Amino acid sequence: MRSSPFHQTLPPHGVAGSRPWLTGAVKILLGLLGLGGMLAVGEVGHAESGVHPTLFREKVAPILARHCIGCHDASTAEAGLDLSHRDTALRGGHDGVVIVEGQADHSALWQVIDADLMPPDRPPLTDTEKTVIRRWINNGASWPIDFVDPAIYSGSPVKPQQWVRRLTVDEYVHTVADVFGVDVQKQATRLLPADPRADGFRNTAYSLNVDLKNVQAYAQLAEQIVDSIPIERFGKRFHRGTKFTDKDMRGLIDAMGRHVYRGPLNESEIASLRGITTTVAAAGGTYEEAVRYVLLAMLQSPRFLYRIEQQVIDDPGKKQEFAPERSVAVSDFEMASRLSYAVWGGPPDKRLFDLASKKRLREREVVEAEVRRMLEDPRARRQSLLFASQWLDLDRLANLSPDPKRFPKWQAALADDMRRETLAFFEEVVWNRRRPLVRLLNEPVTFVTPRLANHYDLAVDVGADDDQTLKLVSLVDVPQRGGVLTQGSLLTIGGDDASMVTRGLFVLNDLLYSRVGDPPPGLDTTPVPPSPGRSHRDIALDRVRNDACGGCHAKFEPLAFGLERYDGLGTYRLTDEYGNKNRQDGAIQFPGDAMPTPFDDSAQMMDLLAQSDRVSKGITRKLIQFVMGRPLTMNDVSDVDQIHQAALAEGGTYMATMIAIATSDLMARGRADLQSSDSNESQP
Numbered sequence: 001m002r003s004s005p006f007h008q009t010l011p012p013h014g015v016a017g018s019r020p021w022l023t024g025a026v027k028i029l030l031g032l033l034g035l036g037g038m039l040a041v042g043e044v045g046h047a048e049s050g051v052h053p054t055l056f057r058e059k060v061a062p063i064l065a066r067h068c069i070g071c072h073d074a075s076t077a078e079a080g081l082d083l084s085h086r087d088t089a090l091r092g093g094h095d096g097v098v099i100v101e102g103q104a105d106h107s108a109l110w111q112v113i114d115a116d117l118m119p120p121d122r123p124p125l126t127d128t129e130k131t132v133i134r135r136w137i138n139n140g141a142s143w144p145i146d147f148v149d150p151a152i153y154s155g156s157p158v159k160p161q162q163w164v165r166r167l168t169v170d171e172y173v174h175t176v177a178d179v180f181g182v183d184v185q186k187q188a189t190r191l192l193p194a195d196p197r198a199d200g201f202r203n204t205a206y207s208l209n210v211d212l213k214n215v216q217a218y219a220q221l222a223e224q225i226v227d228s229i230p231i232e233r234f235g236k237r238f239h240r241g242t243k244f245t246d247k248d249m250r251g252l253i254d255a256m257g258r259h260v261y262r263g264p265l266n267e268s269e270i271a272s273l274r275g276i277t278t279t280v281a282a283a284g285g286t287y288e289e290a291v292r293y294v295l296l297a298m299l300q301s302p303r304f305l306y307r308i309e310q311q312v313i314d315d316p317g318k319k320q321e322f323a324p325e326r327s328v329a330v331s332d333f334e335m336a337s338r339l340s341y342a343v344w345g346g347p348p349d350k351r352l353f354d355l356a357s358k359k360r361l362r363e364r365e366v367v368e369a370e371v372r373r374m375l376e377d378p379r380a381r382r383q384s385l386l387f388a389s390q391w392l393d394l395d396r397l398a399n400l401s402p403d404p405k406r407f408p409k410w411q412a413a414l415a416d417d418m419r420r421e422t423l424a425f426f427e428e429v430v431w432n433r434r435r436p437l438v439r440l441l442n443e444p445v446t447f448v449t450p451r452l453a454n455h456y457d458l459a460v461d462v463g464a465d466d467d468q469t470l471k472l473v474s475l476v477d478v479p480q481r482g483g484v485l486t487q488g489s490l491l492t493i494g495g496d497d498a499s500m501v502t503r504g505l506f507v508l509n510d511l512l513y514s515r516v517g518d519p520p521p522g523l524d525t526t527p528v529p530p531s532p533g534r535s536h537r538d539i540a541l542d543r544v545r546n547d548a549c550g551g552c553h554a555k556f557e558p559l560a561f562g563l564e565r566y567d568g569l570g571t572y573r574l575t576d577e578y579g580n581k582n583r584q585d586g587a588i589q590f591p592g593d594a595m596p597t598p599f600d601d602s603a604q605m606m607d608l609l610a611q612s613d614r615v616s617k618g619i620t621r622k623l624i625q626f627v628m629g630r631p632l633t634m635n636d637v638s639d640v641d642q643i644h645q646a647a648l649a650e651g652g653t654y655m656a657t658m659i660a661i662a663t664s665d666l667m668a669r670g671r672a673d674l675q676s677s678d679s680n681e682s683q684p
Helices: 055-067 086-091 108-114 127-138 169-180 185-191 212-227 231-236 246-261 267-282 287-299 332-343 350-357 364-375 378-391 394-399 413-432 437-441 450-456 488-494 500-511 536-545 550-563 602-611 613-628 634-649 654-662
Strands: 312-314 327-329 445-448 471-474 586-588 597-599 669-671 673-675
Touching: 055 127, 055 634, 108 127, 169 185, 169 212, 185 212, 212 287, 231 287, 246 267, 246 287, 267 287, 332 350, 332 364, 332 378, 332 654, 350 364, 364 378, 364 654, 378 394, 378 413, 378 613, 394 413, 394 488, 413 437, 413 445, 413 450, 413 488, 437 602, 437 613, 445 450, 450 488, 488 500, 500 536, 500 550, 500 613, 536 550, 550 586, 550 602, 586 602, 597 602, 613 634, 613 654, 634 654
Parallel strands: 312 673
Antiparallel strands: 327 669, 445 471, 586 597
């Protein structure tokens, strides 16, 4: 252990200087290509104030997480100092108290930071960061949260943003089906670029760009959609009059536009579309042609292709001191869309529109009742399976191509069996049994085809006449199987080799919502294969014990030790291909705990994960992220905690979690763009 600067006695030093108030503003610019697929709405700079109650969460905690907690958390605690928890931080380390409330110059923490002795072997804190720490201590060192979680606070400082969300390919298909009754699944999949996977999902708003290929595809799809519907009958659904009078055309555009655009049209939008009908009439066209051209325009409009929310408020002229965001309630129609795309992945139905028209979707009881109703619709299952597929990255299985020399019995159809197994298992646990979401990790059932049962070496009678049929089987007497981590869809995450790295990182990132930094530039990350006398665990332990690698690898590779007996394709093996013994014991270092929790086998490991509140919240966070279409930030901590507790109080099921999300402030409110009355400039 290297010598800690906290063992030294340093003279006090002063810091001069201050930080100017920061404000910011951005504007929503509408337009398909100009939009670029993503608009940042409401970037708000945070002003600094040493006495503001959110100073610690907004400024101090991120500094501690980025610079200090790597060596001074509960599990490492160099010099006996744990800065990740309030009680231990204020208690101090081996040499006593390091934070003297109200007296920075007499605080060892400030002294070593001011002298650039901390953090060692890394760049020192910036002058701005030092100023924050000094002011925080001098103002009483208020510490309002119990645990400084690096997974939440160690990222770069986050400016609140609201990204305008383009419809994903799936959402586009579902929206067209519900609005027009036309199935464009095959055409949209063929014509539209695939949505990129970003931050673990394909609906992450900032990644949903639009290029020329999208524009061309939307134009072709619009033609196909309009050609597939009875135009005159469709138009008369919304307005009976068919004359080219202003009354009839405005009535048609207003009612039909509300249906297609998922909300009321403003006067400018009506006038623009009215111009189309006027042009058709002037050219001697028919009513049917007018409706057709209006629909073509609507289908290619940002109002249809994006989920645009009008969240713009006037800046009252007051300085925003550490306010994490300026937020406003979304409108009732915007709320209707938020609810329907969250639960169904598609547009609102008539009941939601009616409630929005009556302004009832601001009432919590009404929202809860509606979500309960919506969850009984088959579209809710469809959307939940889309969440599971993206969270577990099941699309990856389509590209699985193991070495035929190492795995001569592999069949390509097994990859699809594994994908279908996991989705059927998810549906069984979540919908049929209504289990808590954490039971996805240890529910003792699965679904297998005869082919997959043989691959898993399961001695069960699947009773199927063909290799395609999935059958539910009990795993009560098969302790080595049970839960998604023991299914081939997850065990193949590292390719041919049973990668401790990729498996451990999945547990760390996707279940424990923790994180480690990227490998240093230039570091050789080529996987090291096992060899006679050297197993995957031996190789992992070498990395863990390595001074250059161990700091990070110790946090995630041991999380995969309980999966060592599963080879790269998910087959259970007591020894590897070189005869090395595969073990299944280990320990889980839960973030925030001082000591790891041991387990004897994979079944115990799954039970520990399923019993962990940290894992339960990790899955909740993933579902919130999927619903919101963006990564969660430190600004969301309070909302996430409230959602998690509300869901747990109702059993921690998928249904309970969706209701908790739908009735939360995250769903009901949006970040507002601060518009300055005397300036059109945005400030960082």
